Amino acid sequence: MTWEYALIGLVVGIIIGAVAMRFGNSKLRQQKAMQYELEKTKSELADYREELTSHFARSAELLDNMARDYRQLYQHMAKGSNDLLPNLPGEKNPFAWQLTEAEADNDQVPVEMPRDYSEGASGLLRGEPKK
Numbered sequence: 001m002t003w004e005y006a007l008i009g010l011v012v013g014i015i016i017g018a019v020a021m022r023f024g025n026s027k028l029r030q031q032k033a034m035q036y037e038l039e040k041t042k043s044e045l046a047d048y049r050e051e052l053t054s055h056f057a058r059s060a061e062l063l064d065n066m067a068r069d070y071r072q073l074y075q076h077m078a079k080g081s082n083d084l085l086p087n088l089p090g091e092k093n094p095f096a097w098q099l100t101e102a103e104a105d106n107d108q109v110p111v112e113m114p115r116d117y118s119e120g121a122s123g124l125l126r127g128e129p130k131k
Contacts, residue, residue: 022028078095085093 074095081088081093081095
């Protein structure tokens with residue numbers, strides 16, 4: 001009968017030890033807290049990304065509307081300038097340059113792209129003339 005008490009005591013001791021280790025271990029609590037914080041941060045990051053995406057989509061829509069309105073305003077001013085001041089020379093008319101239909105429908109204003117080279121030789125790679 002003593003070995004039965006010893007076996008029961010060993011099992012109870014193992015259970016009590018496991019429970020004490022489980023709830024008494026500070027590293028395990030830290031790990032759980034870090035895991036919770038990580039999940040919370042991941043959730044916040046996903047929400048932030050979604051908010052950022054919707055913000056830029058709305059900004060792009062507003063900029064597109066603004067560009068369209070600006071083109072319409074410019075065309076209105078150019079037409080009014082030509083109708084109200086037909087004899088005004090081109091250099092004095094601030095609206096002399098008008099958007100063509102193709103440019104008005106296009107979202108891009110014609111831009112002259114800068115080049116990354118000069119027109120003529122600079123002479124940097126030629127040696128100086130010897131005197």
